[in-house]
Amino acid sequence: MSEHVNAIVIGAGVVGLAVARELAQCGKEVIILEANQAIGMGTSSRNSEVIHAGIYYPKGSLKARLCVEGKHLLYDFCDSHGVPYKRLGKLIVATSNSQVDALHSIREKAAHNGVDDLVWLDQESVLEKEPNLNAKAALLSPSTGILDTHAFMLALQGDAENHGAMLALNSPVIRGEVTQNGMALEVGGDMPMTISADIVVNSAGLNAISLAREINGIEKKLIPNDYYCKGNYFSLGCKAPFNHLIYPVPENAGLGVHLTLDMGGQARFGPDVQWLDNGDNIDYNVDPTRGEKFYDAIRRYWPDLKDGDLHADYSGVRPKIQHPGEEARDFLIQGPQDHGILGFINLFGIESPGLTSSLAIAKEVRKQLKLN
Numbered sequence: 480m481s482e483h484v485n486a487i488v489i490g491a492g493v494v495g496l497a498v499a500r501e502l503a504q505c506g507k508e509v510i511i512l513e514a515n516q517a518i519g520m521g522t523s524s525r526n527s528e529v530i531h532a533g534i535y536y537p538k539g540s541l542k543a544r545l546c547v548e549g550k551h552l553l554y555d556f557c558d559s560h561g562v563p564y565k566r567l568g569k570l571i572v573a574t575s576n577s578q579v580d581a582l583h584s585i586r587e588k589a590a591h592n593g594v595d596d597l598v599w600l601d602q603e604s605v606l607e608k609e610p611n612l613n614a615k616a617a618l619l620s621p622s623t624g625i626l627d628t629h630a631f632m633l634a635l636q637g638d639a640e641n642h643g644a645m646l647a648l649n650s651p652v653i654r655g656e657v658t659q660n661g662m663a664l665e666v667g668g669d670m671p672m673t674i675s676a677d678i679v680v681n682s683a684g685l686n687a688i689s690l691a692r693e694i695n696g697i698e699k700k701l702i703p704n705d706y707y708c709k710g711n712y713f714s715l716g717c718k719a720p721f722n723h724l725i726y727p728v729p730e731n732a733g734l735g736v737h738l739t740l741d742m743g744g745q746a747r748f749g750p751d752v753q754w755l756d757n758g759d760n761i762d763y764n765v766d767p768t769r770g771e772k773f774y775d776a777i778r779r780y781w782p783d784l785k786d787g788d789l790h791a792d793y794s795g796v797r798p799k800i801q802h803p804g805e806e807a808r809d810f811l812i813q814g815p816q817d818h819g820i821l822g823f824i825n826l827f828g829i830e831s832p833g834l835t836s837s838l839a840i841a842k843e844v845r846k847q848l849k850l851n
Contacts, residue, residue, distance in 0.1 A: 484508045486678035487664060489652050489690065491515075492523035493628065493837045494829055495682035496635035501841035503642035505850045507678065511644060512666060514651035514686070519632045521684045523834070525763070525795025527712075527739045527749070530554070530564065530624040531832040534571075535729055538591040541810040541843075546832040547593050549839035550622065556838060557626060560634040563742055569623035569724040570605070572614040574779045579616050581728045586618055596621055611720045613782050623724060627742050628834065635837075655679070657696025661822050678822040680844060684829065685758050685798045691825055701818050703811060703827055706799040707758045710750020711765045713773050714792040719746030727780060736776040747792055748777055754803045755796065765791035800828035812840070814847035822848065 488499040491513035499511045515521070533547035557564045573579045586597050598619040605614045636646065647666075655664040663675040683690050688705035691697055719738065727735040736748055751769060755761070770789045777784050801808045811827035818825075824844050833840070 481673045481675070483675045484510050485676065486510070486680070487512060487674060487676040488680045488682055489664075490682040490684055490687070491518040491636075491646060491648075492521055492682065492684050493519060493632055493635070493834055494523075494684075494826060494840055495680070496632055496639060497837040497841040498680050498682055498844050499644050500635050500639040500642070501845050502678065502680075502850070503639045503644040505845065507850075509639065509644040510674065510676075511639070511646045512650045512652055512664070512674075513646065513648050514683075516648055518636060518646070518648075519629065522795055522797065522830070523628060523632065523684075525793060526628070526831065526834060527737070527747075528625050528628045528741065528834070529724065529739055530566075530626055531835040532569070532589070532596075532620045532622045533592050533594050533832070533835075534585060534589040534597070534620060536588075536592060536832075537809070538588065541812065542832060542836070543592040545810065545836040545839040545843060548842075549832070549836035552838040553626070553631075553835060554624075556634070557631070560638075562627060562630045562634050564624055564626035565742065566622065566624040567723055567740065569620040569726055570600070570609065570612070570614075571618040571620065571726045571728065572605070572612060572780050573616045573728060574613055576615055578728045582616055582618055585728075594620075594622075609721055609723060609725070611781060611783060612725065613780050619723075625724070625740065625742065652683070652690060653693070655694040657694065657820055657823070662694070662696075662820075676822075678848060680824045680826065682826045682829070685761075685796060687798065687825065687827055687829075688800075689758070691827075696820065697818060701813065703800040704802070705758065706802055707755040707761070708797045708799050709753040709755055709761070709794055710797065711753060711769050711794045712747050712749030712792045713765070713770055713789040715746040715748070716788050716790055718744075721746070725780060727776070736773055738777070738781070748773055748789065749792075750795065751776075758796070761796055763794045763796075765794050767791045797830040798828060799830065810836075810840070812843055812847065814844075816847070824848065
């Protein structure tokens with residue numbers, strides 16, 4: 480069985496749904512192919528649910544530009560679609576005098592990215608806001624918030640479907656081939672079929688790179704290596720004495736073991752950094768013994784954390800395109816100008832701040848496809 484549509488989006492995570500919505504609003508006939516039995520079962524549902532301000536990323540990078548743009552789009556979308564969120568604000572804390580210079584660097588980098596609302600807090604000002612913190616100084620990011628990610632994805636899906644998009648669950652893409660008129664994809668599942676389209680967007684998240692390798696007609700040298708970084712989260716067994724999100728000075732592979740609050744006020748800590756050998760058969764269980772290192776990291780900024788208060792909660796895996804120890808790489812949005820295939824977009828390495836950037840990434844895809 481074979482069908483042809485205007486556009487196919489592979490992957491119904493938050494970015495895939497945002498892209499499908501954008502394409503559908505352009506008047507395209509869109510099918511979203513999702514391998515799992517529900518939307519957002521990968522990275523999209525296994526993160527901190529934070530709306531990032533755009534502070535940390537290199538000047539001129541896609542992460543910097545799309546995070547800042549995406550943040551404004553996301554808050555507006557939440558307001559217009561009734562998606563629950565809280566603009567709690569975030570404190571980036573220096574727990575020693577040696578980290579204070581790092582805060583100055585972070586503030587300067589943020590300003591280059593267009594984030595000019597950071598507030599410098601000395602030790603006394605920090606303690607006025609959060610008396611239980613150990614901090615020599617901190618940066619307050621008032622535009623950082625949290626949201627209900629699942630409600631956001633449902634709203635994206637609803638918008639896409641209202642503009643004619645269709646969602647096909649349990650529909651893994653097995654392989655593909657570049658054709659004269661676009662691309663043909665072999666789809667598995669209960670009703671295997673071949674679907675061709677003028678536009679194909681590979682937004683398969685953790686599987687985006689392995690899938691690209693199965694598409695005949697793409698130069699393999701253009702496909703980056705894939706790496707997988709598991710982040711484990713622990714929840715707090717009691718009420719946290721904090722009103723803001725609390726972040727330490729960032730680490731190489733992530734933003735450190737930070738404290739976030741969910742929409743119900745429950746505190747959770749994470750993620751840590753656990754590199755995996757590959758992305759096959761990912762085990763999302765959290766090893767409780769990893770909590771030992773969590774206590775040490777958290778007590779640097781919250782010394783009063785008691786033994787036994789942390790409980791293994793959940794984990795997520797980030798699709799990395801840099802190996803362990805290498806400097807973090809930018810989003811890789813690979814379009815026709817990169818590989819020469821009209822109507823085809825690869826989305827590689829879409830990790831944090833992918834959630835915040837999702838609506839802006841969708842607009843970037845539209846731009847690269849040169850759609851009105």
